[in-house]
Amino acid sequence: MVATTGRGRQGRGRQKIEMKPIQKETARQVCFSKRCAGVFKKASELSVLCGAEIAVLAFSPSSKPFSYGHPSVESILERFFGSSADAAPATPPRHPPAAVLIQALGRQEKELQERLEAGKRRKAALEESLRGPQWGPVGDLLGAWRS
Incomplete structure (x- = not known):
């Protein structure tokens, strides 16, 4: 199949290399x-x-x-090249036991829960600051000036 580009040039794509x-x-x-x-x-x-x-x-x-x-x-x-086919592998298995994985996942879940709670607290504080008076001390002065 011949591929064409926008300029009218025709390419043949990736070429096979002859094995010699x-x-x-x-x-x-x-x-x-x-x-x-x-x-x-x-x-x-x-x-x-x-x-x-x-x-x-x-x-x-x-x-x-x-x-x-x-x-x-x-x-x-x-x-x-070992002598017996059922010989134990020279290296220990690469995968840790399930109990270790479960403990690690538990720690990770706890850390993520703590981060989620901190994010919720920060969100609530930001929403509260948006609802409250935004002028601070300047607003207090303006309020005293208007009355």
């Missing part, structure tokens, strides 16, 4: 660093969003190793 080896050494290194960063970012997002334990290993064209791991590459590899 990059011949230029510098272009290959730049491509590796950008794509490697993208892969690591996706791995990080997957671990945060889904709670997955992830290890990614990559070797650059110049044979330098790069790695990303959550919680760590070592703990993931140790678990992956």
Whole structure:
């Protein structure tokens, strides 16, 4: 599908890149660093969003190793290559017990209730000041002058 802009120019949108080896050494290194960063970012997002334990290993064209791991590459590899499949995880579970969460939510609710009450008191005070005499001492002088 061809997209058109207001000026009559036609664009073709995002182009697919043909998957073939990059011949230029510098272009290959730049491509590796950008794509490697993208892969690591996706791995990080997957671990945060889904709670997955992830290890990614990559070797650059110049044979330098790069790695990303959550919680760590070592703990993931140790678990992956461990002797028994039912071995306990190397790291404790990331999620706190329900009782801790309930206590935290209770404290948060109490704090929000206190803030709500303070806001209600402030609102009442502001409404009262709007209803009362607005001139203060100047109004007192004007009242004495008018009588």
